[in-house]
Amino acid sequence: xxxxxxxxxxxxxxxxxxxxxxxxxxxxxxxxxxxxxxxxxxxxxxxxxxxxxxxxxxxxxxxxxxxxxxxxxxxxxxxxxxxxxxxxxxxxxxxxxxxxxxxxxxxxxxxxxxxxxxxxxxxxxxxxxxxxxxxxxxxxxxxxxxxxxxxxxxxxxxxxxxxxxxxxxxxxxxxxxxxxxxxxxxxxxxxxxxxxxxxxxxxxxxxxxxxxxxxxxxxxxxxxxxxxxxxxxxxxxxxxxxxxxxxxxxxxxxxxxxxxxxxxxxxxxxxxxxxxxxxxxxxxxxxxxxx
Amino acid sequence: xxxxxxxxxxxxxxxxxxxxxxxxxxxxxxxxxxxxxxxxxxxxxxxxxxxxxxxxxxxxxxxxxxxxxxxxxxxxxxxxxxxxxxxxxxxxxxxxxxxxxxxxxxxxxxxxxxxxxxxxxxxxxxxxxxxxxxxxxxxxxxxxxxxxxxxxxxxxxxxxxxxxxxxxxxxxxxxxxxxxxxxxxxxxxxxxxxxxxxxxxxxxxxxxxxxxxxxxxxxxxxxxxxxxxxxxxxxxxxxxxxxxxxxxxxxxxxxxxxxxxxxxxxxxxxxxxxxxxxxxxxxxxxxxxxxxxxxxxxxxxxxxxxxxxxxxxxxxxxxxxxxxxxxxxxxxxxxxxxxxxxxxxxxxxxxxxxxxxxxxxxxxxxxxxxxxxxxxxxxxxxxxxxxxxxx
Numbered sequence: 001x002x003x004x005x006x007x008x009x010x011x012x013x014x015x016x017x018x019x020x021x022x023x024x025x026x027x028x029x030x031x032x033x034x035x036x037x038x039x040x041x042x043x044x045x046x047x048x049x050x051x052x053x054x055x056x057x058x059x060x061x062x063x064x065x066x067x068x069x070x071x072x073x074x075x076x077x078x079x080x081x082x083x084x085x086x087x088x089x090x091x092x093x094x095x096x097x098x099x100x101x102x103x104x105x106x107x108x109x110x111x112x113x114x115x116x117x118x119x120x121x122x123x124x125x126x127x128x129x130x131x132x133x134x135x136x137x138x139x140x141x142x143x144x145x146x147x148x149x150x151x152x153x154x155x156x157x158x159x160x161x162x163x164x165x166x167x168x169x170x171x172x173x174x175x176x177x178x179x180x181x182x183x184x185x186x187x188x189x190x191x192x193x194x195x196x197x198x199x200x201x202x203x204x205x206x207x208x209x210x211x212x213x214x215x216x217x218x219x220x221x222x223x224x225x226x227x228x229x230x231x232x233x234x235x236x237x238x239x240x241x242x243x244x245x246x247x248x249x250x251x252x253x254x255x256x257x258x259x260x261x262x263x264x265x266x267x268x269x270x271x272x273x274x275x276x277x278x279x280x281x282x283x284x285x286x287x288x289x290x291x
Numbered sequence: 292x293x294x295x296x297x298x299x300x301x302x303x304x305x306x307x308x309x310x311x312x313x314x315x316x317x318x319x320x321x322x323x324x325x326x327x328x329x330x331x332x333x334x335x336x337x338x339x340x341x342x343x344x345x346x347x348x349x350x351x352x353x354x355x356x357x358x359x360x361x362x363x364x365x366x367x368x369x370x371x372x373x374x375x376x377x378x379x380x381x382x383x384x385x386x387x388x389x390x391x392x393x394x395x396x397x398x399x400x401x402x403x404x405x406x407x408x409x410x411x412x413x414x415x416x417x418x419x420x421x422x423x424x425x426x427x428x429x430x431x432x433x434x435x436x437x438x439x440x441x442x443x444x445x446x447x448x449x450x451x452x453x454x455x456x457x458x459x460x461x462x463x464x465x466x467x468x469x470x471x472x473x474x475x476x477x478x479x480x481x482x483x484x485x486x487x488x489x490x491x492x493x494x495x496x497x498x499x500x501x502x503x504x505x506x507x508x509x510x511x512x513x514x515x516x517x518x519x520x521x522x523x524x525x526x527x528x529x530x531x532x533x534x535x536x537x538x539x540x541x542x543x544x545x546x547x548x549x550x551x552x553x554x555x556x557x558x559x560x561x562x563x564x565x566x567x568x569x570x571x572x573x574x575x576x577x578x579x580x581x582x583x584x585x586x587x588x589x590x591x592x593x594x595x596x597x598x599x600x601x602x603x604x605x606x607x608x609x610x611x612x613x614x615x616x617x618x619x620x621x622x623x624x625x626x627x628x629x630x631x632x633x634x635x636x637x638x639x640x641x642x643x644x645x646x647x648x649x650x651x652x653x654x655x656x657x658x659x660x661x662x663x664x665x666x667x668x669x670x671x672x673x674x675x676x677x678x679x680x681x682x
Contacts, residue, residue, distance in 0.1 A: 054497060075358065075360070105347075
């Protein structure tokens, strides 16, 4: 069941159709009130806390861009020393704050074994500064720093696989999720919050502003990403990966790509390459051929 | 009890006596012994603290930020490049008004790489909103750190206690160590009125929109200025309890002095020796040692220096392309004084270039000449440069 309680208040300044804010709202519903949230600089920090307003009905702190995992480590250490039990520490960062500038702090937090749940809300570019590519921008995507021109064809590197990096730290729980699958997401949040030690949750969050699509389509795109195998839902307890959603018939990636302006420059050849890479990844994880 | 301690051990012992609850630091020369000593205290059960073994100084200070905001007394220690890596978070901690305390064993900055001593590191972050205190001896390290905790928590601002790498950090001196019970009576447990707590949710570190940002900065500045008076109160309480008196600055044989030296840190000891020699010869020379550098105590500095004919500002840093930081601050404090001494800036000791008594006598000679001629010579003057560098 999805609790009715709203711990992220309405009235924040997120764009209509924002996938990230959907993720936050759902995650807080699953977590409840006994939490302390540590957030990295980014869209979510900016849209929820323009002083003197705040959308947070739980204790929340922001320090800087790259240090959410380290600040959360400090919060957790203090709670431990002060003997405060039953409070879950949750760190939240976007893809830039997690995969790029915050990766070192995240690695340190996981390696040290802090009881912190880290959530990456991944919208696949630096949206807060105006759509610049990040380590998780997928191959072929237009951004303002990977423009499609005569020489460049959008992002030239595949998406960085941060959940696998988390997995390599041998932490108790790692999962991927999507705002298009709220029940799967909430299930994973509850599991991630319940473990002793670090857990990592990577949530795929469509961004109408950065991906260039009609804001009414956010959930549909989130689902299409999963249905095409561009984003795969799994969880890993004790290191072994288990798929949590298996599309009956995987759809061709073009169904996901063609709704987004960021891929509109792609040729059939480039779409074929994306399809091949997605097929390869799906084979690795045991997700079947499409069609 | 008197114990033989090097500066790093004195710093670690002060943190232990302050009953720090979260320690987070990263090894860097010459501070490393502070982290090692604290780790051993925790390992041996002598200090009940969370010791967070971070992967960088950036994270060390970030951990302290989170811990302090949650209501724990947090401590870190660093030097040089480590302080530079922290510099982003220094501003965040002070802007969020968190009373984190840090020991900084002063070391030069790269490049060229130097693990040796000067004060370029902490002076480079003088605008970061941290209270800065400078130590002349290992006793001062222990005493000023204890006072720093109380001061920081009273004014809700972070404080940095700086001491010269190697000269103090690695040199053993006899240090009077107070009893734990005495320290407990001086420094009560940290219990902030605002902290991260699910029972009373609040938002910390929000966006400062243009309508509020400047006011936030102003309040931080205003309260930092007021920390001067609070430091005096804390020092008074410390003096009454422990018998060792501290002030914003120390005036050493300044009575009737025509020539005054102004400096910070361990160099004051050498300078005192030089002053003694001058006084033996009947020369009117004195020393002003600055303990509290930020907030800058302009009134006290003016009062201490204004009767001199010439003031030599001796410092182990350079605002590259201009003068030393202490010199520019001191001269600024005199900007609207109708009567003021001549000022000459001496840059010395960079990267552990030895500062000898003869160097001090040369400096005093230059000040004497300036007093006679009514104008200072080369300014700033670099002391101890190899001959071929002198133009």
